[in-house]
Amino acid sequence: MDAVIRIEQLTRTYATDGQKVTALAGVDAAFARGTFTAVMGPSGSGKSTLLQTAAGLDRPSSGRVWIGDTELSKLNETKLTELRRDRIGFVFQAFNLIGALTVEENILLPGRLSGLLPDPRWVSEVVERVGLTQRLQHRPAQLSGGQQQRVAIARALAVRPEVIFADEPTGALDTTSAGEVLSLLRSAVTDYRQTVVMVTHDPVAASYADRVLVLADGRIVHDTPQPGADRIAEMLASLGRRLVAVEG
């Protein structure tokens, strides 16, 4: 497999008030180039922690992460920041746009920061794809939630990252805007062979993916190719029943 992201025996524990919480309990996974993976599981199962450690936003307690041939634990903070900026795109539930900048400035910001100005033809193509050509001089507050998330996707795509990590990208959106955002992520994979890893609670959102990973208690308990929304809902429901049985 041409793996763009590889994680090996990843663990992450947190110590709060003398109590140890295990967020990831030894996760192995590989994500091939040009694939779209949804990460699901109950609240607290470790989804965001997996995304954050795989993306180099957080350091694991043990285990290793590779983006391409680069092993993240070998990088100091500066190199890690550069890797995130140049090779990874992020899309979050809360959009994380800069209110004082225009749509165009937001989209171009990561390129500006890295000094690698993106190819203007590529940027126009991305802007057109996300349907923002008429909105480039607007500020985020003048846009709807769905439009703001499309700006965030354009910003993530502008530097042509190898990987896009999305944490609940449709969590704050209505069904129509969510569908638009998911179609954009899908086409980044199908048309441009980018690699998307997306955390979601929504079986319909997960059905846009090629593969669904389900976490429970910091471990992968299902790894299923294209299960479809009904099968996903079933897997989550049976997991819920199991957890209720365990917790009594």
Ligand SMILES: Nc1ncnc2c1ncn2[C@@H]1O[C@H](COP(=O)(O)OP(=O)(O)OP(=O)(O)O)[C@@H](O)[C@H]1O
């Ligand atoms: N900074 C932190 N300090 C202490 N514990 C944390 C921290 N971040 C996460 N945890 C704990 O680690 C576990 C996994 O959290 P994580 O946010 O990865 O779960 P999640 O599956 O993304 O949950 P949700 O669906 O509710 O967002 C939880 O028990 C959580 O309380």
